[in-house]
């Protein structure tokens with residue numbers, strides 16, 4: 001099983017503010033939904049709760065929520081993991097081939113060194129925020145693809161879908 005991180009990241013590394021996203025990029029959201037569909041997704045409890053209730057659990061995928069709260073899991077249709085390692089092990093035991101780590105900041109930080117692939121949407125603007133994607137050494141990653149999405153009436157800034165793979 002490979003571990004992939006998927007995130008949209010501003011030029012200054014910001015990924016969120018006040019437990020929400022700081023932009024609305026509908027085509028990137030569609031890309032996220034399509035890429036992660038039929039896979040296990042690993043999420044921090046805060047990111048999970050930032051998903052509007054009508055969209056969670058994210059459908060057609062196994063939602064693994066990482067939390068230290070022993071009683072968590074009142075919602076139906078999620079798997080609760082008491083640590084990142086146990087969340088990863090759960091996905092493996094389900095026969096997953098590619099686990100997607102979907103955030104937020106704390107969970108990316110704890111998985112960046114386990115990841116073999118990164119799906120980074122580079123958002124070409126700087127934003128104010130309180131949550132950042134972790135620093136990583138770009139020289140250790142090969143860029144497999146880069147696709148530009150222009151700014152338009154639904155997308156207030158230009159962005160690039162990129163896929164990076166860890167150099168063995």
Ligand SMILES: NC(=O)c1ccc[n+]([C@@H]2O[C@H](COP(=O)([O-])OP(=O)(O)OC[C@H]3O[C@@H](n4cnc5c(N)ncnc54)[C@H](OP(=O)(O)O)[C@@H]3O)[C@@H](O)[C@H]2O)c1
Pocket residue numbers: 006007008009014015016017018019020021043044045046047048050066067068069081082083084102103104105106107108110131
């Ligand atoms: N731009 C993007 O692509 C993107 C993607 C995802 C999220 N985001 C943004 O990221 C922000 C949320 O990120 P965040 O860093 O605040 O929170 P988070 O990583 O989503 O969740 C943090 C929570 O996860 C649990 N946790 C963390 N490490 C753990 C461990 N080792 N063992 C057990 N549980 C652990 C804890 O839950 P308990 O407190 O319940 O114990 C902790 O409070 C939001 O603003 C969101 O919009 C952005």
